Amino acid sequence: MNAPVKIETTLKDWVTDQEVRWxxxxxxxxxxxxxxxxLPQLGCDPAKTVFISGIGCSSRFPYYMETYGFHTIHGRAPAVATGAKLANPELDVWLVTGDGDGLSIGGNHLMHVLRRNVNMQIMLFNNEIYGLTKGQYSPTSREGTRSPSTPIGSVDHPANPCAFALGAGARFVARGFDVSKNLPEVLTAAHAHQGAAFIEIFQNCIVYNKDVFDDFAAPKGAENRQLWLKNGEPMLFAGGTKGLAFDTDKLAFTVVDVENDDWQAAGVRVHDVTNRVMAHLLAELPFGPFPMPLGVLYDDPAATYESAVIAEREKSTAGKEANLAKLLGSGQTWTVNGTAQDPQ
Incomplete structure (x- = not known):
């Protein structure tokens, strides 16, 4: 596959004439x-870009992008996106899903697009609720969530999207949230990754789960509750006064104080995006005792699914003639002569 040619566009080139209805x-x-x-900063071409979604509030996304797009059915967007990428590997494929669409009925399809490592960007909007169908609890809703389907409070233990993605074999896993100024940086890293790039985006549902992420996303005091990960840099937060060290005896992270900017003396660990074990630990780090890990948790490219399919296809067709008429006329065939009889 040829490297995509970068072109110059502006934000307006990616905006449709459709009224945005959220x-x-x-x-x-x-x-x-x-x-x-x-997308303009990446030099992407609207004519070679496709957004594919399932069902839910997030799945209206393709209507609002001046690109190709499919608004598919509940949970099946990964299957459609895989088909689009195999049919036209030159397409820049973006998959848009939600915590309900992607982790309930679509969990099976999402798992397979990740383990196959199909080259696309997967944005999972996580608002911890079913917004489109009027506020029922979702696979990621916290224990105790009160909703029309759990009026006394949910007793389910919530799914962890990033842990799910890593467990399914994803080679790129990242986190961001809707109003973060760092979200474009996360999207850029995902786009640069060759393979299935999974991004969990915490998204505020203003009607049914308002401000559920304020515990770490609210601007005031955010530096104390957010850990923005950067490859090759120490895991520091709270203005550099705290960091994450690794206890080799307990095989677990601990929070340490950093004095005089000497993070090395405090034992703060440097983030390595290729370390899958550390990515798992970061994905499951309990918020409260620890800050919320954001940014790229894991990035370790491997061969993509479509490259393997294309190579297999080329090998199986090498030296063979693509002739449908000859194929249909081969083997045991017969010819029916004469004309149809007039029933009268």
Whole structure:
């Protein structure tokens, strides 16, 4: 496959004439704008880009991108996206799903697109609720979540999207949230990755789960509750006064104080995006005792699914003639002579 040719576009080239119809204040607006601002910076071509979604509030996304797009059915977007990429490997494929669409009925399909490592960007909007169907609890809803389907409170232990992705064999896993100024940076890293790039995006549902992420996403005091990971840099937060060290006896992270900017003396660990074990530990780090890990947790490319399929196809067809008429006329065939009889 040839490397994509970069072209010059502006944000306006990616905006459709469709009225954007999400609830006022929905986090989807911020994500949409972040994507529309990022794609021109990457030199992407709208004519070679496709957004594919399933069902849910997030799945209206293709209507608002001036690209090709499919609004498919509940949970099946990964299957459609895989077909699109195999049919035309030159396409830049973006898959848009939600915590309900992607981790309930679509969990099976999402798992397989990740383990196959199909080259596409997968944005999972996680608002920890079913917004489109009026606020039922979702696979990622926290224990105790009150909703129309759990009026006394959910007793389910929530799914962890990043841990799920790593467990399914994803080679790129990242986190961001809707209004973060760092979200375009995460999207850029995902786009640069060759293979299935999974991004969990925390998204505020203003109607049914308002401000559920304020415990780490609220601007005031955010530096104390967010750990933005950068490859090759120490895991520092709280303005560099705290960091994550690794206890080799317990095989677990610990929070340490950093004095006089001497993070090495404090034992703060340097982030390595190719370390899969550390990525798992970061994905499952309990918020509260620890900050919320954000940014790229894991990035270790491997051969993509479509490259293997293309190589197999070329090998199986080498030296063979593509002649449908000859194929249909081969083997045991017969010819029916004469004309149809007039029933009268």
């Amino acid at each position: 609830c006022p204040g929905c986090g989807d607006y911020a994500i949409l704008k972040a994507v529309q601002r990022t």
